[in-house]
Amino acid sequence: MIQSKKYLKASVLVDLLASLPIMAGAATEDPILTASSLNFFTQYFDGKITSASITVYNKKKETLHDIDIKLDIPLPANIKQAIFSPNTQNPFKKAYATFYTPANFKQLKTCPFTGIDFNIDNNLKTEEWYITTPAAGCIKGQRDIDGVTSHNWIIQRDEVGKFRVLMESDKSLTIDPVTSQSPYKPLSTYHSIQRFMPKSTLECGDAYIKWRYNNTKKQYQYFFKKISIGNPCNGDLAFESTDDLGLKKAVAAIEKIVNPWIKNNLPAFR
DSSP states (O other): OOOGGGGBOHHHHHHHHHHOGGGTTOTTSOHHHHOSEEEEEEEEETTEEEEEEEEEEOTTOOEEEEEEBOSSSOOOHHHHHHHHOTTSBOTTTTTTGGGSSHHHHHHHTTSOOEEEEEOSSSOTTSEEEEEEEEOTTTSTTOOOSTTOOEEEEEEEEOTTSOEEEEEEEEEEEEEOOOBTTBSSOOEEEEEEHHHHOTTOSOSOOEEEEEEEEETTTTEEEEEEEEEEOOTTTSSSOOBSOOOOHHHHHHHHHHHHHHHHHHHHHOGGGO
């Protein structure tokens, strides 16, 4: 597996290794590959990536360190090409159909990509990559979302070199600690109306989804969903459990779009 440290600021990595007692005696190990939990977060301005960071957690979900992904090193060519290859299995092409029209898919190829390899399945014979790009400024009709316009993929290359997309999402993406049910770590993601339905008249609205990997079906399945409002509708992030009448109306409007989208596009994930 390609070592993630090639994509990190050397000084930050040194500080990280020195500060983690759990890494004692294992200074040669990459903290990204050995972390119990990770949160990927990328920010943009005018369609250009301005910062990309990873928060590393231990098994108790306590923050250990924040690491910056270096942005001046491009993705390996074969990893970026995997996103666009017709041979790469991607179960999200219907859910994010606006990205995969011929015209938009061609535009997507010109977007700036950054990413990093990490471990999602406790199997060093496979390789997983978190990949992110801005949609606004790259794809016609895509707008900024909460000032954080990332669109994300998790791509896996298996033992025989075959690629598949494990996850596609917007905004931040969290890798949770592994469970006893599966060697694959659970995921938490956001999916924005402004991304999968950019012509919607709603100015906000997300689905926050938690996923577990099904060993039998060999794919992630969602087991928890919440509707969030977010900016710019109310200036704050408000989930559906609210007593405010105005927010309840906003949530109901968002549900009318999000729930059919999930039902029609993610049935294989239940």
